[in-house]
Amino acid sequence: MLSDEEIRAGVREVLYKNMISGRKAGFNYHYTKPSPGTYPFQYFWDTCFHVFTLTALGEVDMAKKHLHSLFEMQRPDGFVGHMSYWKRLWPAPFTDLLQLRPRDVLQLYKPHMSALIQPPVAAQAVLRIYQHSQDFSFVKQLLPKLRKYYKWLAQNRDFEGEGLLSIITPFESGMDWKASYDPLLKYSKGKAGPLLFWKVLQVDAHNFLKGYNLPRIYKSNKFVVKDAAFNTIYAQNLEAMAALCRIAGEGDGGHFMELAKQTERSILRYMYEEEDAAFYDLYGPHFKKLRVRTGTIFFPVVLKSVPDEVCRRVLERHLLQKDGFHVPFPVPSLAVDEPAFNPNGSLYIWRGPTWVVFNWFLQGYLLEKGYQQEAQELLNSVKRLISKSGFREYYDPFTGEGHGAEEFTWSGLVVDMINRQRNGFENG
Structure with a gap:
């Protein structure tokens, strides 16, 4: 290695x-x-x-x-x-x-x-x-731009006023062909194929023909999804905005913290499924759960307001006991027993292979909560993947073979994982 x-x-x-x-x-x-x-x-x-x-x-x-x-x-x-x-x-x-x-x-x-x-x-x-x-001057330069950006998100994508942002196409989640969207797209064939491509293309065509008029797009309800990962990241960044406002000595940090708390409450209320110990994506104005076990069912455990008991149930069932995510190179982007699971290289990504970003995201939380060994295992997995296959877009979770784009920068997050692991042990 x-x-x-x-x-x-x-x-x-x-x-x-x-x-x-x-x-x-x-x-x-x-x-x-x-x-x-x-x-x-x-x-x-x-x-x-x-x-x-x-x-x-x-x-x-x-x-x-x-x-x-x-x-x-x-x-x-x-x-x-x-x-x-x-x-x-x-x-x-x-x-x-x-x-x-x-x-x-x-x-x-x-x-x-x-x-x-x-x-x-x-x-x-x-x-x-x-x-x-x-x-300090860099924060003062960027903060007005950030403030306008997060204000736009809250005003234009929180359609119901519950603190949850909606995406209007699979491409907005950053996880383009995520299998949890299949039921909404009326795609029931499991493994992805050309039909899925055209169904997603129809969503973008629909939005384009609506002129990207968000109220009209929401009313049509063709693809309105509250993604668990997207909204977890939104909540984290609202808290970061509160911190930046305090650093800059500006008085609206409390506003962003209240928004963060609202988002976190809604994530727990609407996305968490106790029976499955998982956080699911939602669709439509009535917040219906898309009960497909993608790698993002873990994401909300990083939020401070989520009860420790809930976090432990999610991690112990799916990550520590490997329920559906038991592979040599974790964390797969989809549970191995889901019908859409495909660990191989494909146009239709995020449907099985391992991405470094999942390990990076979870490692920080595991270190914070004292799961030193589990965090180290996630880091070791990434180091083995890069040693075996180089800096690739994603990897086969069973063999470690690299797929997708080459010289892919996301895998570079491993250096942040290395630093965090070292600091975690020093501070532990």
């Missing part, structure tokens, strides 16, 4: 190889491509992951440039799209055209953003930079 220093050197090399900067039409951009050929644009939550990786490598100034670039094209109302197109005249796949506002299709010769959102990790990314730099 590669040493920690060999892994750190490899992560640094991949990040710098994929990094790009420049100026276009009055905008300055500086970002890292998740993968040179497969994912060449600036993506919202990928950029935030790059911040966690860069700060773990000590590259704080580089991390700052990434976040400035992410908010460079922010709309006056606060919106930031899930993809920023800086250099290319046309988006690569034709399907990306459906993810633009109709008016923006005519502006493709300029830098532009998609009409979609992604998990809102930006406040945590800014807070991480402050924790590593104590750069």
Whole structure:
């Protein structure tokens, strides 16, 4: 297995190889491509992951440039799209055209953003930079942009006023072909195939034809989902916003903390299924559970307001006792006994393979709660995957074989895991 220093050197090399900067039409951009050929644009939550990786490598100034670039094209109302197109005249796949506002299709010769959102990790990314730099001026620069962004989310995606944000296409969750969406898409064939592609494409076409008018999209209720992972991240970042407001000496931190508490209460009330000891995604205005055991059934355990008893039940049943998630290389993105499970490389991702981000997300919580050995096991699994198959988009949970994009930056989160594990033992 590669040493920690060999892994750190490899992560640094991949990040710098994929990094790009420049100026276009009055905008300055500086970002890292998740993968040179497969994912060449600036993506919202990928950029935030790059911040966690860069700060773990000590590259704080580089991390700052990434976040400035992410908010460079922010709309006056606060919106930031899930993809920023800086250099290319046309988006690569034709399907990306459906993810633009109709008016923006005519502006493709300029830098532009998609009409979609992604998990809102930006406040945590800014807070991480402050924790590593104590750069008060950076917080003061970014906080007005963050405040507008999270205000836009609350006003435009919390349709029912319960503190839960809705996504309007599978592509907004960041987990594009997630199997929990299949029942809503009326896809019952289990393993993914071309029919699923067209069903998802119809959702984007529907949104495009609605002009991305959110009230109209909500009323039509074709795809309105409250994703467990998305909303867990939202709650975490509302708390991060409260912390940033306190750091900046600005008085609205209490507002963001109240929003966070509301979101956390709703996650526990609506998403948790006691019988299954799992947190499920919801759909529609009546919050119906999508009872498919994806890897995100764990996510809300990281929230401080979720009772310890609930957290223990979820972890012991699914992670520690391996109910449905018992594989040599955890954590699979879907329980192995779900009909849609497919551990192999495929166009239809997030339906079985292991992604480093799941291990990264859970490791922090396990360390915080004293599960040192379990956290170490998640880290060791990632190190074995990278040693065996390199920095890949995802991995076969049984063999460790790498699939998907190559030189993929998300796997670089391993350096943050290494740092956290070391600090966790020192502080334990």
